[in-house]
Structures are given as C-alpha cells and as structure tokens.
Amino acid sequence: MRNVILKDGTEVPQLGQGTWYMGESSRKYAGELEALRWGIDHGMTLIDTAEMYGEGASEELIGEAIQPYDREKLFLVSKVYPWNAGRRNIFDSCEASLERLGTDYLDLYLLHWPGSIPLAETVACMEKLKAQGKIRRWGVSNFDTYDMQELYSVKGGENCMVNQVLYHLGSRGVEYELLPWMQERGITMMAYCPLAQAGRLRRELLNSPVLKQIAEAHDCDVLQILLAFTMIRDNVISIPKASSAVHVKANREAAEIVLTAEECALLDQAFPAPTHKVRLDMQ
Ligand SMILES: NC(=O)c1ccc[n+]([C@@H]2O[C@H](COP(=O)([O-])OP(=O)(O)OC[C@H]3O[C@@H](n4cnc5c(N)ncnc54)[C@H](OP(=O)(O)O)[C@@H]3O)[C@@H](O)[C@H]2O)c1
Known part of the structure; x- marks a missing residue:
C-alpha cells in the first residue's frame, strides 16, 4: 500500500x-473488533472516529481494538463537535476522546464541520492541545474553499494538515476548486464515503457498465474500483468503513489496484468531474 x-x-x-x-x-x-484488527494487521493503521459516533461508542470500540498494538504504529484521528470546538469545551472533549480510546494523544484532531465558534479561537485551542502533547496535529472537516480561505486568514490557520470531505466517483465536486487549492498548500484530503456508502449515495454506480467492465478486467468487484478511484492521487487518503473482516479484506485489496490511463478516461467519461464550482457535498 x-x-x-x-x-x-x-x-x-x-x-x-x-x-x-x-x-x-x-x-x-x-x-x-475483528474487522478493525484485521485492518491494522494488514497495514490499515490509520483509524478515523469522532466524539459524535455513537456518542463515544466508536472510540470505545477502537480503544479495545488497539490494546494489543504498539501505539506509535497507529494513526488515530478523532473529531470535535463544532459547538465543543472553543476554549470552554474542547479540552474536556479531547480528554474524553483520549480516555475512551485508551491513549494519551491523538495523531490528528479535526473540527467536524464549520460552526459558530470563531475559527481563531478553535485554532488557538488546537495549538494549545498540540503544545500540551494531547494531539500531534490538527485539521478540519467539511470545509469548502471559502471556509479554508477564512481559516487561512486567522493566526496559525496555515497549520491545518488535513481537510476531510466527502469524495467518491459519483461526487467529484472537490476536484474543481477545493482540491487544487489544498494541493497548492500541501493540505492532505481525507476522502469520506469513498464507497458512496456501498452505492447507497448514488445507485447508478453499482449498475454502471463501465465500472462493471473495469472491475471484470481487474477480477474484482465494482466497490473495489470505487475505492481505487479515490486513491489515484497521491495526496488523498481514503477511509472506507467496514464492519466485517471480509469487507476490510476486499478494501485492503483495492489499495493494490492500479487503474490504467484508459480506465481513468472511461471513468471520467461516465462520471465526469464538474466543470464549474459546486457546493461541497456533505453527508
Ligand atoms: N467528516 C464527516 O463528516 C464524515 C461523514 C461521513 C463519514 N465519515 C467517515 O468516513 C467513513 C466512511 O464513510 P461512510 O461510512 O459513511 O461510508 P463508506 O465507507 O463509503 O461506506 C460504508 C458502507 O460500505 C459497506 N462496505 C464497506 N466495505 C465493503 C465491501 N468491501 N463490500 C461491500 N460493502 C462494503 C459498509 O458495510 P459494512 O459496515 O457492513 O461492512 C457500509 O455499509 C465513516 O465511517 C467515517 O469514519 C466522516
């Protein structure tokens, strides 16, 4: 991988x-638990969660899953609710996430989506958490280009490492403006819903003759091609969710699929990226 x-x-x-x-x-x-451990054992050591997920249940599951592993070999990402992302609550929120995960630091802490607490305050808090050793780095999620521009206008905003956004073959709006803007500044994109929630977010993906043809050529299924598509660019991380080892294994295999230039062109034709700015898709 x-x-x-x-x-x-x-x-x-x-x-x-x-x-x-x-x-x-x-x-x-x-x-x-088995699915997460299978993934870790096969190199999927980056795990994404949030205080929102099951109001802590996801973090607790991960906390148990990672117990046998060397913490330094893992990359744990969690997110803070927008209304907790200020000096009044963020330190307690972060501490609670750490406790549920059974660790003393996060590798990456994200603001889950833009909210009403001033970004300058959130950034100052993120930097303080970094200085305290509670988080190694921070980023944002669901930020469109204008949100990123606002972030960059506040002190320390340029320390943002990652923007986690919805991205799959059937939703390519970020390619027009946001992704190039981030690329220019070295900010990594983390693609969520990379499988379009197993096709639920865009039904025609699963029945696409082009996707079926490419999947056949690689002796794999359409979802694996969807996943491979999100990993074409070298600054995009993909975080599919799978709750069985069978699904994690299929996803892990997709990381080895190399799509040819012809196949990429066919995908572009069938599911083109927009040629104008579209509002950031969200889930
Ligand atoms: N920042 C945000 O606002 C935000 C929003 C949404 C998601 N996220 C993050 O991104 C992650 C991924 O997004 P998502 O969970 O919404 O959607 P997704 O990863 O696109 O799709 C998940 C669905 O695909 C199924 N699946 C996974 N691997 C499969 C396989 N190999 N074959 C068949 N089905 C498979 C899963 O079923 P099983 O569970 O049965 O395996 C689940 O139903 C989330 O879990 C979360 O960590 C972040």
Whole structure:
C-alpha cells in the first residue's frame, strides 16, 4: 500500500478505516473488533472516529481494538463537535476522546464541520492541545474553499494538515476548486464515503457498465474500483468503513489496484468531474 506524506513530513497509509456507526450494537461488536484488527494487521493503521459516533461508542470500540498494538504504529484521528470546538469545551472533549480510546494523544484532531465558534479561537485551542502533547496535529472537516480561505486568514490557520470531505466517483465536486487549492498548500484530503456508502449515495454506480467492465478486467468487484478511484492521487487518503473482516479484506485489496490511463478516461467519461464550482457535498 502507498503512503501519503503529510505537510509535516509524517507518512501515513493511504487507506485507513472509517468507524461511523461502529461500536453501537452488542450483536455486531465482536465482528467489528475483528474487522478493525484485521485492518491494522494488514497495514490499515490509520483509524478515523469522532466524539459524535455513537456518542463515544466508536472510540470505545477502537480503544479495545488497539490494546494489543504498539501505539506509535497507529494513526488515530478523532473529531470535535463544532459547538465543543472553543476554549470552554474542547479540552474536556479531547480528554474524553483520549480516555475512551485508551491513549494519551491523538495523531490528528479535526473540527467536524464549520460552526459558530470563531475559527481563531478553535485554532488557538488546537495549538494549545498540540503544545500540551494531547494531539500531534490538527485539521478540519467539511470545509469548502471559502471556509479554508477564512481559516487561512486567522493566526496559525496555515497549520491545518488535513481537510476531510466527502469524495467518491459519483461526487467529484472537490476536484474543481477545493482540491487544487489544498494541493497548492500541501493540505492532505481525507476522502469520506469513498464507497458512496456501498452505492447507497448514488445507485447508478453499482449498475454502471463501465465500472462493471473495469472491475471484470481487474477480477474484482465494482466497490473495489470505487475505492481505487479515490486513491489515484497521491495526496488523498481514503477511509472506507467496514464492519466485517471480509469487507476490510476486499478494501485492503483495492489499495493494490492500479487503474490504467484508459480506465481513468472511461471513468471520467461516465462520471465526469464538474466543470464549474459546486457546493461541497456533505453527508
Ligand atoms: N467528516 C464527516 O463528516 C464524515 C461523514 C461521513 C463519514 N465519515 C467517515 O468516513 C467513513 C466512511 O464513510 P461512510 O461510512 O459513511 O461510508 P463508506 O465507507 O463509503 O461506506 C460504508 C458502507 O460500505 C459497506 N462496505 C464497506 N466495505 C465493503 C465491501 N468491501 N463490500 C461491500 N460493502 C462494503 C459498509 O458495510 P459494512 O459496515 O457492513 O461492512 C457500509 O455499509 C465513516 O465511517 C467515517 O469514519 C466522516
């Protein structure tokens, strides 16, 4: 699997593990634990969560999953609710996430989406958390170009490492403006919903003759091609969520798929990127 190099030189695996809705059902718990560990054992050591996910249940599941592993070999990402992202609550929020994860630092802490607390205050708090050693770096999520520009206008805003946004073959709006803007500044994109939620966000993906043809050529399924598509660029990290080891294995295999220039052209034709600015898609 390829690594992505963050602005501070840190190398992280291009394929990570999402965890939204995981840890919430006792019936699924053992399978989810196994899925996360299978992923870690096979190089998917970047794990994405948030205080929002199951109101801490996802972080608790991850906390248990990572117990046998060397913490330094993992890259843990969590997110703070916008209304907690100020000096009144962020320090407690971060501490609670650390406790649930059973660790004493986060590799990356994200503002989950833009809110009403001034960005200058959030950035100052993120920098303080960094100085305290509670987080190694910080970033944002669901920030469109104008949000990023505002972020860059506040003191320390340029220390943002990552913007996590919705990105899949059926939703390519970020390619027009946001992604180039971030690329110019060395900010890594983290693609969420890379599988379009197994096709649920855009039904025609699963039935696309082009996707089926490319999948056949690679002896894999359409979802694996969807995932491979999100990893074409070397500064995009992809974080599919899978709650079984079987699904994680299929996703891990997708990280080895190399799409040819002809295949990329076919995908562009069938699911073109917009040729004008469109509002950031969100889930
Ligand atoms: N920052 C944000 O606002 C934001 C928003 C949304 C998501 N996220 C993050 O991004 C992660 C990924 O997004 P997502 O979970 O919404 O959607 P996704 O990863 O595009 O799709 C997840 C769905 O795909 C299924 N799946 C996974 N691998 C599969 C495979 N190999 N074959 C068949 N089905 C497969 C999963 O089923 P099973 O669970 O049954 O395996 C699940 O139903 C989230 O978990 C979360 O960490 C962030």
